[in-house]
Amino acid sequence: xxxxxxxxxxxxxxxxxxxxxxGKGAGNAPGLILWTLNKNCLxxxxxxxxxxxxxxxxxxTSVTNYLSHIFASNKGxxxxxxxxxxxDTGICSLLLANCDMKGRVKADYLVLExxxxxxxxxxxxxxxxxxxxxxxxxxxxxxxxxxETLILKVKKFLETFEGNVVLNADDPNVARxxxxxxxxKNIFYFSVERYSGATDEPYEVGEGKFCPFCGxxxxxxxxxxxxxxxxxxxxxxxxxxxxxxxxxNVDLSAxxxxxxxxxxxxxxxxxxxxxxxxAVYTASKLYDFDKATLHDTFEHFxxxxxxxxxxxxxxxxxxxxxxxxxxxxxxxxxxMNEQAGEKELLFVLNDNLADGHxxxxxxDINFSIFRDVxxxxxxxxxxxxxxxxxxxxxxxxxxxxxxxxxxxxxxxxFKNTGRKFAIANYTAVQPTRAAIxxxxxxxxxxx
Amino acid sequence: MAELKLLHMYxxxxxxxxxxxxxxxxxxxxxxxxxxxxxSRHIIGDRDTDFEGMDIIYLGGGADLEQQMLAEDLLSCADxxxxxxxxxxxxxxxxxxxQLLGQYYLDSNGEKIKGLGLFDYYTVASTDxxxxxxxxxxxxADIGGEPYKVIGFENHGGxxxxxxxxxxxxxxxxxxxxxxxxxxxxxxNVVATYLHGPLLSKNPKLSxxxxxxxxxxxxxxxxxxxxxxxxxxxxxxxxxxxxxLGEK
Numbered sequence: 082x083x084x085x086x087x088x089x090x091x092x093x094x095x096x097x098x099x100x101x102x103x104g105k106g107a108g109n110a111p112g113l114i115l116w117t118l119n120k121n122c123l124x125x126x127x128x129x130x131x132x133x134x135x136x137x138x139x140x141x142t143s144v145t146n147y148l149s150h151i152f153a154s155n156k157g158x159x160x161x162x163x164x165x166x167x168x169d170t171g172i173c174s175l176l177l178a179n180c181d182m183k184g185r186v187k188a189d190y191l192v193l194e195x196x197x198x199x200x201x202x203x204x205x206x207x208x209x210x211x212x213x214x215x216x217x218x219x220x221x222x223x224x225x226x227x228x229e230t231l232i233l234k235v236k237k238f239l240e241t242f243e244g245n246v247v248l249n250a251d252d253p254n255v256a257r258x259x260x261x262x263x264x265x266k267n268i269f270y271f272s273v274e275r276y277s278g279a280t281d282e283p284y285e286v287g288e289g290k291f292c293p294f295c296g297x298x299x300x301x302x303x304x305x306x307x308x309x310x311x312x313x314x315x316x317x318x319x320x321x322x323x324x325x326x327x328x329x330n331v332d333l334s335a336x337x338x339x340x341x342x343x344x345x346x347x348x349x350x351x352x353x354x355x356x357x358x359x360a361v362y363t364a365s366k367l368y369d370f371d372k373a374t375l376h377d378t379f380e381h382f383x384x385x386x387x388x389x390x391x392x393x394x395x396x397x398x399x400x401x402x403x404x405x406x407x408x409x410x411x412x413x414x415x416x417m418n419e420q421a422g423e424k425e426l427l428f429v430l431n432d433n434l435a436d437g438h439x440x441x442x443x444x445d446i447n448f449s450i451f452r453d454v455x456x457x458x459x460x461x462x463x464x465x466x467x468x469x470x471x472x473x474x475x476x477x478x479x480x481x482x483x484x485x486x487x488x489x490x491x492x493x494x495f496k497n498t499g500r501k502f503a504i505a506n507y508t509a510v511q512p513t514r515a516a517i518x519x520x521x522x523x524x525x526x527x528x
Numbered sequence: 529m530a531e532l533k534l535l536h537m538y539x540x541x542x543x544x545x546x547x548x549x550x551x552x553x554x555x556x557x558x559x560x561x562x563x564x565x566x567x568s569r570h571i572i573g574d575r576d577t578d579f580e581g582m583d584i585i586y587l588g589g590g591a592d593l594e595q596q597m598l599a600e601d602l603l604s605c606a607d608x609x610x611x612x613x614x615x616x617x618x619x620x621x622x623x624x625x626x627q628l629l630g631q632y633y634l635d636s637n638g639e640k641i642k643g644l645g646l647f648d649y650y651t652v653a654s655t656d657x658x659x660x661x662x663x664x665x666x667x668x669a670d671i672g673g674e675p676y677k678v679i680g681f682e683n684h685g686g687x688x689x690x691x692x693x694x695x696x697x698x699x700x701x702x703x704x705x706x707x708x709x710x711x712x713x714x715x716x717n718v719v720a721t722y723l724h725g726p727l728l729s730k731n732p733k734l735s736x737x738x739x740x741x742x743x744x745x746x747x748x749x750x751x752x753x754x755x756x757x758x759x760x761x762x763x764x765x766x767x768x769x770x771x772x773l774g775e776k
Contacts, residue, residue: 444546
């Protein structure tokens with residue numbers, strides 16, 4: 082190990098110690114400081130086990146949690162960032178906390194959720210074995226730049242990458258990356274066959290309507306959701322690759338799907354969740370995990386943490402789902418609509434830095450599909466913006482209650498008992514969960 | 529039932545920042561007044577679009593790539609759009625739409641896109657792609673003879689120069705150029721602006737101004753839109769103006 086790398090690790094370890102002595106949880110700070118001092122600090126770590134990275138706009142945290150759960154099943158040691166600190170500095174902090182004084186990271190697998198824009202910088206320094214690419218949607222545009230810029234960043238990394246790439250064949254923005262390095266034979270596409278809610282025409286806004294190779298408008302046999310579906314380019318035949326994993330017979334009522342001739346029961350039933358599982362299934366298959374583990378995981382494992390998470394409060398059931406972009410919100414509305422009977426919706430919208438200060442994306446959410454929604458409560462720093470958006474879709478403004486404070490919003494939401502759904506964007510999701518728990522305590526105390 | 533016609537140009541390409549919301553809002557606010565807003569689309573390759581028959585022509589914003597894709601088609605529509613403008617159709621232009629109505633747009637790669645040349649202004653994008661005007665913005669505009677604070681969000685690399693009659697005076701945010709005092713371009717039947725959010729969502733008076741203009745033009749009688757329930761909009765404005773301008 083070079084002097085510089087030795088010093089980097091020692092200094093980093095010292096930082097962790099000092100923070101602990103100061104009574105502060107180390108958190109992201111050591112990585113941030115180290116990164117600021119030395120942009121190549123990740124090179125100081127010695128990781129000898131396989132690294133699996135998960136990236137894409139939506140579903141990173143869920144897929145990372147599933148893979149960690151599966152990879153830990155044979156008593157292996159997993160190092161993972163299941164809480165979603167997925168930038169260069171977060172991953173640096175994670176490794177610092179888990180290495181010895183020589184920078185050695187001992188584990189069986191590293192499963193790392195990684196922000197799309199940080200894939201090149203991180204994995205030019207750490208040896209990546211498998212990259213799982215889920216999807217590319219519009220997300221927080223004023224922060225990340227356009228989707229295309231992000232795709233090109235990942236593409237540039239993949240042009241010289243020779244490891245495994247697990248990727249969504251049904252998202253043209255992702256499928257195109259399978260061709261970034263023509264010499265890489267380790268390309269593993271997953272695809273999901275048409276499900277009952279698929280449509281012939283696009284239902285929600287999407288990206289990538291044109292072939293990235295020849296500019297021709299893509300032709301879709303069907304759309305599963307947003308721009309994800311069976312597509313091909315009529316001119317250059319982009320989109321006709323045979324998938325390594327083909328998910329069949331998605332049954333939302335069971336719920337279940339079929340892969341390699343076996344039926345897997347699942348804990349949830351939305352189509353985007355099935356795509357997440359398709360990615361998990363494919364990556365697990367590359368590492369030969371046994372089917373029994375997969376059956377058990379798909380049927381019972383819950384990520385919770387604001388991802389399709391259910392709470393029961395005095396006779397009401399509330400399902401919370403994170404949505405940080407139109408596609409995520411549209412999916413939650415679909416899940417809500419598929420639930421028969423009356424329900425109420427809470428939408429918590431913040432415009433903090435990590436959300437992107439611009440909230441105009443809410444106008445790309447399709448609220449006109451509302452079915453049996455008897456009341457809407459809105460909250461967060463942009464509670465009024467989302468209220469206006471829902472109103473202008475034709476929903477009765479008298480049924481919309483604005484409560485910017487989350488505790489007020491919870492009291493309002495649980496005035497009536499019944500079925501409830503909550504959508505919260507990025508910085509809103511943890512405060513929302515905390516407010517739900519406080520509300521539950523208040524109610525249980527008051528009997 | 530009264531009817532107005534809106535032409536939404538390139539909705540499949542220019543829909544970057546929820547801009548189609550403006551069309552949804554106009555349709556909604558028209559319906560509240562018993563007016564049916566008929567929306568038609570113009571997409572690349574359409575050759576028989578009736579520009580002059582439109583009450584409102586709407587062009588949203590897109591990324592550089594999309595703007596390059598449609599520039600040629602837009603130029604082929606120049607005569608139609610110009611004739612409609614001269615006959616008094618209302619032009620509502622956001623971001624890229626705003627830029628492309630001027631003389632030209634020099635994009636961040638140094639590529640020059642010819643504009644429709646309807647107005648004298650021109651736009652030069654900053655060559656540093658990271659240097660953009662991004663953030664909440666409040667301007668004061670003259671809407672139907674009264675000052676009105678227009679609230680929106682701007683996100684543009686382009687710096688628009690030589691604007692003779694701006695849309696408004698910047699109270700918070702950047703405007704036509706970095707830290708400029710003016711924003712957008714305005715005439716009696718034109719609002720061209722960088723504000724999205726979308727523009728009309730928090731500025732109901734501006735939506736109603738456009739509707740009134742179109743109805744008055746069509747019927748020859750002064751149209752006054754009936755009052756509607758704007759409680760949410762008013763409260764939203766109050767909260768945001770306090771936050772962005774420190775107003776009570």
